[in-house]
Amino acid sequence: MQNWIDAYSWINIRFLLQGLWITILISVISVILSFIIGSVLGIIRYAKIPYLSRIIGFIIDVIRNLPLLLIIFFVYFGLPAFGFKPDTIPAAILAMTVFESMMIAEIIRSGINAVDIGQMEASRAMGMNLAQAMWHIVLPQAYKKMIPALVSQFISLIKDTSLATIIVVPELMQHGQVVYGQDPNYIIPVFVAMAIMYFVVCYALSLLSKFIDRRMA
């Protein structure tokens, strides 16, 4: 018989919420870093700089097509071989950032591609240089178009932080495992609680994205 009442004691719920906090913290830090790195990489790939764009494009394609779990393992268990041993939370952030940067780079590139080429040509004709035209004219329009894709990438990032439980990052999934590890009768209640917590955060974000999208259109 599943023990719902004891499973939902305040101590357990508080412990799960602490896990949720770490999940959100890791996600937010990773998404900010990935947004910056991804923007730079995406623009470089778009700009078709000889050799550089090709090489970066290939790296983006390779990392995008690997499982995130493999990247987490590689960062946590592989990097020490190169003399760099990150702690669990920094390792999770590093792995997430590497993976998400590549995903975001692709979103940025296709967002820029979606902006009419005439916008760039017109700005250049007005005497702007490439960087100015990019920064003032093309990127603001591109980011607007990318918002839904960026938010859904952020949602996957939040869900994917659960994979970091394998290197014992104290996030929601890991805290959940600790709670139901005490008693098999806690399994279903704890999974329901975890599912609700993830759902609330992710669904709220997806509603927000729809709202912004409608406002912009």
Next chain:
Amino acid sequence: MIHLLTSNWSAFISGFGWTLLSSILALFFSLIIGSLFAILEVVPNKALRIIGNVYVEIFRNIPLLVITMFFYLVIPLYIVKINGFTAGTIGLTIYTSAFIAETVRAGINSVDPGQMEAARSQGMTFWKAMRYIVLPQAFKYVIPPLGNQFVNLVKNSSVLAFVAGFDLMYQGNAIASQTFETVNTYVIVGIFYLIITLPISYYMQHLEKKLA
């Protein structure tokens, strides 16, 4: 690295096989379930639409790992003993089906509503019009996103490692912890994943360009 590959060849290949098998099974079943829920989301009946919507929103917004671990731990507790591979594939199927439902629904919506109206005016029922007129046209639009879903599916199948599903990631971990050659092992595991995912994603990019 070559030595590591040859001396653990059978483990890598069996992991590769289980990963591929799990991905293909999950793709097959999630295509069926996903298309069903996609149709539920566009039927005239409001109650059915809500059911379709709720299913999709729930499983799109919960991590795959939570779904998979739930099946791995709960089904053996009450229903029947299942192994990690089965539990993992069920989790993958359910998670992916929600994404496929979204993709297929977008495809159905991209078919001109005049097609449905014309089919209905010819005396077809809703389901017949869906089956013979709308879905075949929708599938043309959804092939590139479905291909990308398959790539995600292959990558996501690495969660089988959590439930002892004998997949590539699981075998990789086992080899890494036996040989202590972590970096080389993970590089080889990565190459095996790329053998499946890179060609598909390049082909889908090509298809997208052709359709656009």
